[in-house]
């Protein structure tokens with residue numbers, strides 16, 4: 086599945102979705118990853134189960150300039166499992182598109198990279214940061230940071246089969262005794278990697294504590310390829326602060342974009358409350374429309390609608406009630422949509 090823009094549109098009553106909208110980049114920003122020009126410094130981070138095609142396209146429409154797929158297991162891709170095919174799905178309008186691979190076998194990863202390039206990936210990204218035990222116990226994700234020599238061989242093999250830019254996403258290290266982001270970044274650049282994203286927490290920290298941005302600055306100083314910083318950014322202003330403090334040229338926002346994809350619109354914060362509210366409503370309507378267009382099957386599409394509408398309740402006094410009603414009483418996307426709007430308008 087690579088997205089089908091011909092799917093019949095499901096009409097939902099209420100707010101008019103924000104369509105045909107795109108941000109004009111009024112400021113000058115240039116970042117090149119290999120031969121690709123990236124237009125905005127702030128972009129959506131990959132988040133498994135959440136940043137699928139509809140959310141990525143929405144973030145792009147709000148101003149995120151580079152889409153990154155969720156982690157795609159190389160073995161699953163080679164076996165063409167239904168689950169992996171769904172995860173690897175993208176919309177043809179997602180441009181440029183980085184597709185992220187998860188694995189630890191050089192041959193499989195390079196074969197998987199070739200498949201993704203053929204399908205239209207503009208960048209191949211290797212996940213070297215996933216901290217989940219079920220992933221690291223198989224030597225994948227952040228476990229790749231533990232054996233720098235073995236990982237160098239893996240990157241060398243992928244580089245040989247990859248015509249598009251190759252990037253990696255790393256953590257600060259395995260744990261506080263093994264903070265080797267700089268060593269891993271330098272090794273990766275010497276193997277031909279074109280850009281690096283750093284989420285500076287260690288694998289053992291998972292998401293706890295503050296993200297130590299200093300490590301991003303250390304990587305920036307150590308390599309001569311573009312470095313993207315990541316970790317705890319929840320507004321455009323904070324992204325600019327991260328760039329100023331660390332010297333990174335771009336920022337990825339993950340959890341801070343859930344329920345507020347307008348974070349990618351640099352002008353949003355300068356608008357008055359009425360304009361912000363109508364932009365938020367049009368953006369949420371567009372999100373639901375894109376989910377139903379891309380995932381017309383009710384069980385999965387409905388779950389996605391409920392999950393994302395739940396994030397949009399952030400900050401509402403009745404958020405808990407709204408989420409409970411969404412998950413216990415709504416059997417169709419239309420019910421979920423009208424429930425959400427009822428709570429939103431009463432808030």
Ligand SMILES: Cc1cc2nc3c(=O)[nH]c(=O)nc-3n(C[C@H](O)[C@H](O)[C@H](O)COP(=O)(O)O)c2cc1C
Nearest residue numbers: 130131132133155156254284316317318338339340
């Ligand atoms: C639910 C969830 C799923 C994630 N999935 C991925 C993934 O598939 N690939 C990846 O590189 N990082 C993944 N991450 C990590 C994020 O990309 C990001 O590095 C992390 O959330 C820190 O950034 P933030 O503070 O802006 O959220 C995930 C994070 C979350 C919360």
